[in-house]
């Protein structure tokens with residue numbers, strides 16, 4: 001099952017000066033205009049061209065709160081009551097309507113997803129209780145918290161009562177839980193509304209230049225449904241998440257406090273983008289643990305249904321940010337999520353005792369459940385619970401069926417499975433390979449090592465990376481490195497957990513260490529720009545560190561040298577003043593300078609944890625050697641001899657320089673629109689091939705390196721086009737000839 005991704009374009013606001021609307025919607029060709037699935041936006045480099053992005057559904061400026069809820073959220077409620085967890089989250093740049101979509105206004109028509117969801121949940125609980133003649137009781141409770149500056153705070157607590165370090169989060173049976181959250185029972189909509197409204201007052205919001213009521217935190221509402229029949233209770237959770245919006249501080253004019261928030265928001269969204277990239281590229285390691293938001297969201301790891309609502313502003317001033325968001329969403333829709341319903345808990349017996357011992361009332365967690373109708377199997381099958389991967393939400397475009405036609409879901413396992421695919425109108429596929437993700441397997445607790453200092457951790461990380469790179473260097477380019485990778489990743493994760501332990505001890509430098517870890521990972525994978533940003537972000541945590549300064553200086557010089565030598569591929573961003581993506585690394589040129597204090601030369605390093613930075617860089621350290629050069633060496637040995645079959649992710653600088661003929665230009669222009677309809681109009685291109693071409697282009701975006709992953713890759717030569725998956729020389733020739741006739 002893929003994450004269902006829908007886009008919503010907000011209308012022009014009354015006070016909005018700008019009226020230049022550049023984001024439009026359309027059907028994909030098979031769709032009626034009444035149910036658009038495509039967002040169009042001009043190419044910032046060439047307004048004559050436009051890019052198209054296809055999603056499961058697209059809601060234009062006129063769309064109502066009711067229609068979003070009816071089509072996207074309401075169908076998930078029955079699955080929630082069948083034991084599946086549901087996650088709905090709003091993503092988008094600041095001021096694009098996330099809070100409006102999730103929370104909405106006070107009038108009936110303006111109510112957002114959350115109050116409507118609760119209303120629907122209460123209706124269903126009443127129905128269940130009525131239909132079962134009181135045999136089944138359905139209880140609803142909620143917890144509500146925010147992640148502000150990477151710290152978790154209970155929104156049911158007034159800000160004065162908060163501990164500055166926030167609440168700890170833990171892994172519990174493969175799920176991330178927040179310890180110490182208030183869980184409030186709420187049996188009616190009224191009981192929900194009052195504390196929910198109060199909690200929203202507690203949420204961190206501030207006025208920024210781009211939004212008078214900008215959310216400065218990620219807000220997560222968890223609604224727990226407990227259905228009890230006899231001695232069995234099944235629990236499922238609906239999570240409604242209003243993410244903070246990414247912001248480009250070149251546009252916000254943020255002051256220092258807003259800037260710190262902004263850096264934290266952008267960092268977590270950057271990690272989210274990295275996670276999405278890693279998942280879509282099927283990498284073994286996904287950096288969930290690098291921010292609390294990604295740990296909690298666990299995109300692609302959590303079981304159940306996930307819907308992402310991408311909020312967009314229609315106007316030109318958001319052009320590049322909108323493009324970044326669209327690219328991100330495009331990758332997100334490829335994420336597959338396991339579809340596992342939760343198992344019931346026996347109120348009297350081992351299962352119940354275990355759960356109580358683990359969770360207590362202070363831990364918000366989603367207990368695994370199973371529909372009541374098959375619960376007699378539960379005890380015997382508890383440990384090897386069959387994992388199902390329903391294709392509830394496919395990427396394929398489907399017409400939204402009226403709700404009335406959605407079949408009622410039966411209680412049986414098979415029925416719920418069928419209902420999932422029917423009600424959501426998507427296909428069913430088994431994905432046994434996704435059944436057990438490594439991260440879902442309960443890990444043994446890390447060995448206690450009270451002597452482990454940050455310097456040791458740093459040294460360990462360096463050593464591991466050196467070991468890994470040394471192994472890679474000596475390996476035959478064709479030899480499989482999988483087991484080494486896995487070992488490397490395992491070690492990195494172990495180290496991350498140790499950093500986490502430091503974090504839980506409230507060591508303020510834990511965050512700095514995280515930045516260093518990320519920097520090292522970026523350096524190891526050759527992403528110098530990202531590595532540089534991470535080192536810069538780490539600097540305030542190690543302010544007297546000459547070695548860190550030296551590292552930053554070295555990287556800056558290297559990047560400058562690379563730019564001067566035109567090593568970077570001529571991507572859309574290289575000529576174009578496209579700013580760094582808003583959810584990518586914060587802009588250090590203006591924003592971060594405000595919060596990063598550059599240590600003066602005469603300052604000395606006294607923190608024993610910074611030992612690593614006292615030392616002179618090792619002369620022959622693999623880590624300090626040029627990672628790019630190393631990577632290039634690798635690439636060279638792996639590159640196919642024949643130029644006719646170029647790798648899909650090849651460097652675009654390979655493209656020939658001579659100007660393309662008008663026919664070739666037209667062909668490439670059509671391909672670069674990513675518009676399925678236009679691509680299909682080419683000779684010899686059917687629906688499948690057109691989709692494959694668009695997919696390959698998206699893959700190229702994702703494969704272009706994390707610091708630039710939000711820019712659009714373009715095809716600049718026929719050779720490149722030929723090298724795309726599913727396209728060959730003869731197809732390209734056919735397309736060209738077709739244009740000529």
Ligand SMILES: Nc1ncnc2c1ncn2[C@@H]1O[C@H](COP(=O)(O)OP(=O)(O)OP(=O)(O)O)[C@@H](O)[C@H]1O
Pocket residue numbers: 009010011013092093094095096097098099100101211213214215216243244245246311
């Ligand atoms: N669909 C819509 N219809 C009417 N008004 C809208 C709509 N979407 C957003 N708005 C208005 O736009 C403004 C910004 O919206 P909102 O605060 O929801 O943005 P946001 O994405 O949550 O921003 P931030 O990330 O800064 O919190 C608000 O005044 C809101 O009422």
